[in-house]
């Protein structure tokens with residue numbers, strides 16, 4: 470029996486944070502003072518976990534962090550993951566989310582190792598604003614070079630994720646639309662969620678799906694691309710067919726009913742929801758000498774505890790027990 474939770478949602482998508490370290494200090498994510506809080510595990514441990522998950526029906530693995538490209542050995546790890554097979558005997562889909570700072574050098578080796586796709590996070594398309602958001606000088610050119618390298622080597626479709634904050638980078642909507650067309654990348658705006666280290670989230674700061682579409686249409690008309698119900702992004706193409714944008718709207722249009730995700734933190738804890746208030750220590754089971762079938766039982770039990778939905782913006786909202794950078798987005 471493949472993994473599914475008590476609400477009948479199949480769990481097919483695993484995200485593994487391979488480090489808690491990050492070289493950017495994005496203002497909406499980190500305080501700027503705190504570094505890594507949790508340990509990293511040897512790659513062999515993540516690999517065993519991924520193999521057990523694959524045997525349970527996981528089809529897609531996305532590497533994240535922290536910043537996954539900071540971790541030495543990431544290319545070899547991708548090569549090892551590419552050898553795994555999902556329960557139906559197929560290779561896993563392998564993707565990675567990165568801030569792009571180190572991508573220009575690593576794109577080709579990652580592709581050769583078996584990575585299929587990459588998502589690059591980028592919250593402004595002007596170098597100065599980019600530096601203010603990331604609190605790192607001269608990052609913009611490196612990230613742009615990373616995006617271009619990823620395209621060149623065929624880590625496609627290259628997606629660019631942008632989180633908008635009202636009063637900070639909402640004026641980047643149209644420039645991002647132009648960027649998507651010029652660079653031929655798939656753009657994804659993500660609504661800002663209350664998962665930051667500093668408590669800056671409030672409903673007013675969220676630039677919502679409807680607002681993004683309204684603004685973007687002032688630049689060029691958009692036509693919606695039909696999407697599967699399980700897709701998290703609402704997708705649109707510009708009227709002339711050039712450039713795709715999408716909006717992932719967990720705040721204004723939650724998609725928890727279709728969630729197929731489960732996450733492993735860098736220190737080997739399973740998280741069933743970004744907004745979980747607890748995690749489940751898979752690595753502790755391994756340290757105690759659990760067999761693969763005991764790990765499978767543990768994972769099945771944990772999946773049954775997957776939350777029905779998040780409670781963002783509701784009176785009973787309880788902040789997650791970890792912030793985004795320490796979970797893995």
Ligand code: SAM
Pocket residue numbers: 491497498533534535536537566567568569588589590591630631632659660661662663664665793794797798
């Ligand atoms: N370092 C990698 C990167 O920059 O993509 C991977 C980790 S980062 C935490 C993953 C994604 O989470 C990024 O696209 C980032 O913009 C997004 N993110 C961080 N905090 C967020 C928040 N509070 N709401 C929505 N997205 C957030």
